Amino acid sequence: DAMVIQNPRYQVTQFGKPVTLSCSQTLNHNVMYWYQQKSSQAPKLLFHYYDKDFNNEADTPDNFQSRRPNTSFCFLDIRSPGLGDAAMYLCATSRELAGTQETQYFGPGTRLLVL
Amino acid sequence: GDSVTQMEGPVTLSEEAFLTINCTYTATGYPSLFWYVQYPGEGLQLLLKATKADDKGSNKGFEATYRKETTSFHLEKGSVQVSDSAVYFCALSDPSANAGKSTFGDGTTLTVKP
Numbered sequence: 001d002a003m004v005i006q007n008p009r010y011q012v013t014q015f016g017k018p019v020t021l022s023c024s025q026t027l028n029h030n031v032m033y034w035y036q037q038k039s040s041q042a043p044k045l046l047f048h049y050y051d052k053d054f055n056n057e058a059d060t061p062d063n064f065q066s067r068r069p070n071t072s073f074c075f076l077d078i079r080s081p082g083l084g085d086a087a088m089y090l091c092a093t094s095r096e097l098a099g100t101q102e103t104q105y106f107g108p109g110t111r112l113l114v115l
Numbered sequence: 116g117d118s119v120t121q122m123e124g125p126v127t128l129s130e131e132a133f134l135t136i137n138c139t140y141t142a143t144g145y146p147s148l149f150w151y152v153q154y155p156g157e158g159l160q161l162l163l164k165a166t167k168a169d170d171k172g173s174n175k176g177f178e179a180t181y182r183k184e185t186t187s188f189h190l191e192k193g194s195v196q197v198s199d200s201a202v203y204f205c206a207l208s209d210p211s212a213n214a215g216k217s218t219f220g221d222g223t224t225l226t227v228k229p
Contacts, residue, residue: 004158042204042219043159057216090158101147101166102208104217106158 003027004107006091012113013081021076021110023091031097032074033104034066035090043090049074050097078112086114117142117209121220128195128227136190136223138179138205146207148172148181148188153202153222162190162203195227 005024013019023032031050035043047056049068063085065077078085088109094102122137140146147166151159163172168183177192188205205220 006158042221045216048216092159101164103149103161103164104159106151106160108156108158 004091004093004105006089006107006110008110009108010111010113012115013078014115015083016080019078019081019112021078021089021091021112023074023076023107024072025091025093025105026072027093027095027105028071029093029095029105030071031094031102032068033092033094034064034074034076035092037088037090037109046076081112081114083114086112088112117146117207117218119205119207119218119220121203121205121223123223125224125226128225130197130227130229131194132227134190134192134195134199134225136203136205136225138188138190138220140186140188140205140207140218142186142207142209144209146209148179149206149208149217150177150179150188150190151204151206151219153204155201159204195225197227197229200225200227 003026007022033048034046037043045057046060063079068074088111090109091107092104094104096102118141120139149164150162152162153159163174165172165181171180179188179190202222202224204222206217208217
Protein backbone atom coordinates (compact mmCIF):
# COMPACT_ATOMS: atom_id res chain seq x y z
CA ASP A 1 0.00 0.00 0.00
CA ALA A 2 2.76 2.42 -0.93
CA MET A 3 1.49 5.99 -0.70
CA VAL A 4 4.47 7.88 -2.12
CA ILE A 5 6.23 6.01 -4.89
CA GLN A 6 9.56 6.93 -6.40
CA ASN A 7 11.03 5.48 -9.55
CA PRO A 8 13.59 4.33 -10.12
CA ARG A 9 15.10 3.45 -6.73
CA TYR A 10 18.58 3.68 -8.21
CA GLN A 11 19.59 5.79 -11.17
CA VAL A 12 22.99 5.94 -12.83
CA THR A 13 23.71 8.75 -15.24
CA GLN A 14 26.71 10.24 -16.92
CA PHE A 15 28.26 13.59 -16.17
CA GLY A 16 26.26 16.22 -18.06
CA LYS A 17 23.53 13.85 -19.29
CA PRO A 18 20.01 15.01 -18.37
CA VAL A 19 18.13 12.79 -15.99
CA THR A 20 14.54 12.75 -14.70
CA LEU A 21 13.37 11.29 -11.42
CA SER A 22 9.70 10.62 -10.84
CA CYS A 23 7.38 10.63 -7.87
CA SER A 24 3.74 9.68 -7.59
CA GLN A 25 1.31 9.74 -4.69
CA THR A 26 -1.99 8.07 -3.89
CA LEU A 27 -2.82 10.40 -1.00
CA ASN A 28 -4.33 13.21 -3.09
CA HIS A 29 -2.22 15.68 -1.13
CA ASN A 30 -1.96 19.30 -2.20
CA VAL A 31 1.75 19.67 -1.57
CA MET A 32 4.67 17.78 -3.08
CA TYR A 33 8.30 18.39 -2.12
CA TRP A 34 11.69 17.42 -3.49
CA TYR A 35 14.63 17.07 -1.13
CA GLN A 36 18.28 16.30 -1.72
CA GLN A 37 20.01 14.23 0.96
CA LYS A 38 23.71 13.48 1.09
CA SER A 39 25.34 10.85 3.32
CA SER A 40 22.66 10.73 6.04
CA GLN A 41 22.76 14.52 6.42
CA ALA A 42 19.60 16.50 6.92
CA PRO A 43 17.38 16.54 3.85
CA LYS A 44 17.76 19.80 1.94
CA LEU A 45 14.60 21.19 0.40
CA LEU A 46 14.98 21.99 -3.29
CA PHE A 47 11.42 23.13 -4.08
CA HIS A 48 7.80 22.35 -3.51
CA TYR A 49 4.47 22.60 -5.29
CA TYR A 50 1.26 23.66 -3.64
CA ASP A 51 -1.18 22.33 -6.21
CA LYS A 52 0.21 23.94 -9.38
CA ASP A 53 1.97 26.76 -7.56
CA PHE A 54 5.73 26.21 -7.76
CA ASN A 55 8.03 27.45 -4.98
CA ASN A 56 11.77 27.32 -5.48
CA GLU A 57 14.24 27.58 -2.61
CA ALA A 58 16.60 30.51 -3.03
CA ASP A 59 19.73 28.35 -3.02
CA THR A 60 18.49 25.64 -5.38
CA PRO A 61 20.77 25.61 -8.44
CA ASP A 62 19.24 26.42 -11.83
CA ASN A 63 20.34 22.96 -12.93
CA PHE A 64 17.38 21.55 -10.99
CA GLN A 65 13.89 21.91 -12.42
CA SER A 66 10.55 20.36 -11.57
CA ARG A 67 7.23 19.61 -13.21
CA ARG A 68 3.89 18.67 -11.75
CA PRO A 69 1.52 17.74 -14.58
CA ASN A 70 -1.27 16.66 -12.24
CA THR A 71 -2.01 16.11 -8.55
CA SER A 72 -0.50 12.65 -8.48
CA PHE A 73 2.81 13.09 -10.26
CA CYS A 74 5.85 15.27 -9.79
CA PHE A 75 9.18 15.11 -11.63
CA LEU A 76 12.67 16.30 -10.82
CA ASP A 77 14.77 17.17 -13.85
CA ILE A 78 18.51 17.61 -13.54
CA ARG A 79 19.61 19.27 -16.75
CA SER A 80 23.35 18.68 -16.55
CA PRO A 81 24.28 16.49 -13.59
CA GLY A 82 27.65 17.06 -12.00
CA LEU A 83 29.54 14.78 -9.67
CA GLY A 84 28.33 16.86 -6.75
CA ASP A 85 24.72 16.04 -7.57
CA ALA A 86 25.17 12.41 -6.59
CA ALA A 87 22.80 11.99 -3.66
CA MET A 88 19.56 10.48 -2.45
CA TYR A 89 16.56 12.42 -3.76
CA LEU A 90 13.49 12.25 -1.58
CA CYS A 91 9.97 13.11 -2.61
CA ALA A 92 7.46 13.98 0.09
CA THR A 93 3.84 15.04 0.26
CA SER A 94 1.59 16.74 2.77
CA ARG A 95 -2.07 17.64 2.79
CA GLU A 96 -1.30 21.28 3.50
CA LEU A 97 1.90 23.26 3.76
CA ALA A 98 4.53 21.98 6.19
CA GLY A 99 4.43 25.19 8.19
CA THR A 100 1.29 23.98 9.89
CA GLN A 101 0.91 20.80 11.92
CA GLU A 102 1.02 18.68 8.83
CA THR A 103 3.03 15.49 8.67
CA GLN A 104 5.11 14.94 5.59
CA TYR A 105 4.95 11.52 3.94
CA PHE A 106 8.18 10.51 2.28
CA GLY A 107 8.86 8.15 -0.56
CA PRO A 108 11.70 5.60 -0.39
CA GLY A 109 14.02 7.87 -2.34
CA THR A 110 15.99 7.57 -5.56
CA ARG A 111 19.73 7.20 -5.19
CA LEU A 112 21.47 9.00 -8.04
CA LEU A 113 24.97 8.07 -9.11
CA VAL A 114 26.83 10.31 -11.55
CA LEU A 115 29.71 8.76 -13.45
CA GLY B 116 15.82 31.93 11.51
CA ASP B 117 14.57 28.60 12.73
CA SER B 118 17.05 25.87 13.60
CA VAL B 119 17.20 22.40 15.09
CA THR B 120 20.21 21.06 16.96
CA GLN B 121 20.52 17.34 17.57
CA MET B 122 22.86 15.34 19.72
CA GLU B 123 25.81 14.29 17.65
CA GLY B 124 26.20 10.65 16.82
CA PRO B 125 26.81 7.99 16.17
CA VAL B 126 25.20 6.39 19.20
CA THR B 127 25.90 2.73 19.90
CA LEU B 128 23.89 0.83 22.49
CA SER B 129 23.37 -2.72 23.57
CA GLU B 130 19.96 -4.28 23.19
CA GLU B 131 17.54 -3.36 26.00
CA ALA B 132 19.53 -0.24 26.93
CA PHE B 133 17.83 3.11 27.55
CA LEU B 134 17.96 5.60 24.72
CA THR B 135 17.97 9.39 24.79
CA ILE B 136 18.61 11.53 21.73
CA ASN B 137 18.65 15.22 22.55
CA CYS B 138 17.00 17.81 20.35
CA THR B 139 16.72 21.55 20.95
CA TYR B 140 15.25 24.15 18.67
CA THR B 141 14.94 27.85 18.01
CA ALA B 142 11.85 29.23 16.33
CA THR B 143 10.18 32.59 15.91
CA GLY B 144 6.67 31.29 16.47
CA TYR B 145 5.01 28.27 18.03
CA PRO B 146 6.24 25.33 16.02
CA SER B 147 5.07 21.77 15.72
CA LEU B 148 7.85 19.28 16.48
CA PHE B 149 8.53 15.95 14.84
CA TRP B 150 10.81 12.95 15.02
CA TYR B 151 11.39 11.11 11.77
CA VAL B 152 13.25 7.81 11.40
CA GLN B 153 15.18 6.65 8.36
CA TYR B 154 16.07 2.98 8.06
CA PRO B 155 18.99 2.01 5.81
CA GLY B 156 18.21 2.58 2.14
CA GLU B 157 14.76 4.01 2.79
CA GLY B 158 13.02 7.36 2.99
CA LEU B 159 12.01 9.14 6.19
CA GLN B 160 9.01 7.97 8.20
CA LEU B 161 7.20 9.92 10.85
CA LEU B 162 7.92 8.40 14.26
CA LEU B 163 5.99 10.83 16.45
CA LYS B 164 4.99 14.45 16.72
CA ALA B 165 3.73 17.08 19.16
CA THR B 166 1.93 20.25 18.20
CA LYS B 167 1.88 22.31 21.40
CA ALA B 168 3.73 22.79 24.65
CA ASP B 169 3.64 19.86 27.12
CA ASP B 170 2.24 17.50 24.49
CA LYS B 171 3.83 14.07 24.52
CA GLY B 172 4.20 12.19 21.27
CA SER B 173 4.61 8.44 21.44
CA ASN B 174 4.90 5.52 19.04
CA LYS B 175 6.51 2.06 19.07
CA GLY B 176 7.84 2.60 22.60
CA PHE B 177 9.45 5.94 21.71
CA GLU B 178 8.38 9.12 23.48
CA ALA B 179 9.18 12.82 23.30
CA THR B 180 7.69 15.74 25.23
CA TYR B 181 7.43 19.25 23.83
CA ARG B 182 9.16 21.45 26.41
CA LYS B 183 8.67 25.11 25.58
CA GLU B 184 10.60 26.36 28.62
CA THR B 185 13.75 24.52 27.55
CA THR B 186 12.96 24.56 23.80
CA SER B 187 13.58 20.84 23.68
CA PHE B 188 12.02 17.69 22.24
CA HIS B 189 14.26 14.84 23.41
CA LEU B 190 13.56 11.35 22.09
CA GLU B 191 13.54 8.47 24.60
CA LYS B 192 12.96 4.75 24.59
CA GLY B 193 13.19 2.53 27.61
CA SER B 194 14.54 -0.60 25.94
CA VAL B 195 15.98 -0.49 22.44
CA GLN B 196 16.04 -3.38 20.00
CA VAL B 197 18.38 -4.22 17.15
CA SER B 198 15.58 -3.28 14.76
CA ASP B 199 15.69 0.31 16.07
CA SER B 200 19.05 0.84 14.36
CA ALA B 201 18.45 3.79 12.04
CA VAL B 202 19.03 7.51 11.61
CA TYR B 203 16.73 9.73 13.65
CA PHE B 204 15.86 13.28 12.56
CA CYS B 205 14.30 15.94 14.73
CA ALA B 206 12.33 18.54 12.78
CA LEU B 207 10.08 21.53 13.27
CA SER B 208 7.43 23.34 11.28
CA ASP B 209 6.92 26.98 12.18
CA PRO B 210 3.72 28.60 10.88
CA SER B 211 5.15 32.09 11.45
CA ALA B 212 8.17 31.37 9.27
CA ASN B 213 8.28 30.13 5.71
CA ALA B 214 5.08 28.13 5.66
CA GLY B 215 6.27 25.77 2.98
CA LYS B 216 9.29 24.55 4.83
CA SER B 217 10.25 22.18 7.61
CA THR B 218 13.59 22.56 9.38
CA PHE B 219 15.49 19.33 10.02
CA GLY B 220 18.34 18.55 12.38
CA ASP B 221 21.42 16.82 11.02
CA GLY B 222 20.30 13.38 12.18
CA THR B 223 21.63 10.99 14.79
CA THR B 224 22.71 7.51 13.78
CA LEU B 225 21.74 4.81 16.27
CA THR B 226 23.27 1.35 16.19
CA VAL B 227 21.92 -1.27 18.55
CA LYS B 228 24.06 -4.35 19.09
CA PRO B 229 22.68 -7.71 20.24
